[in-house]
Amino acid sequence: MTRVALIDDHESVRLGVEAACAGDGGLDVVFSGSTVSEYVRWRRSTQAAPVDVVVLDLTLGDGTTVTENVARLVADGSSILVHSVADRPSAVRESLVAGAIGVVSKSSPIDDVISAIRSVADGEPLHNVEWASAVDGDRDFADAQLSARERDVLRLYAAGLPLKIVADSLGIAYSTAKENITRVRTKYVEVGRPARTKLELLRRAIEDGLVESEGADARG
Secondary structure (H helix, E strand, O other), X not given: OEEEEEEOOOHHHHHHHHHHHHHHOOEEEEEEEOOHHHHHHHHHHHOOOOOOEEEEOOOOOOOOOHHHHHHHHHHHOOEEEEEEOOOOHHHHHHHHHHOOOEEEEOOOOHXXXXXXXXXXXXXXXXXXXXXXXXXXXXXXXXOOOOOHHXXXXXXXXXXXXXXXXXXHHHOOOHHHHHHHHHHHHHHHHHOOOOOOOHHHHHHHHHHXXXXXXXXXXXOO
């Protein structure tokens, strides 16, 4: 079972998502509340392990910011799916920079919300209309200023090829391919887009249209 926490200051929204999760059979809502602080207190009082996915409203009524809420939950060890009206791309970008895995609109069909929760739980990149809108709304966010060679190396590496095969495919030395990946990671970090792991590199490549989300393999 995938353990899920719902954090939203609209009880009706929480109840709707909780009912849909119960109907799914593979999703277990173990916490439902209106603030991140409530969730953290629940974790401490029950000594429960971090949940697999936190479904988080973008704007809560307790005066907290997007960045502090997402960062606090990421530090606690959970993956974050932002569930919002998604009408403020800047706030969505802020949540992604802070560490959220993806975003799904509250106007989406409930089946899409459940599918997004499953994707985040499985560690799969979530590349949907809301995500694309947030990225396209800020070219500085979308463009890490990669060179043509860096884009070629990232495209092959993020698609699942070992770095040695990437180097052979492009006719360059292994050390050159490795140096390119190092520069790519640095450039993404400089524009506030984490790229520490191969999965994060895959997400960046998908966001920038270098790799298709279907069939992409982050292993290796």
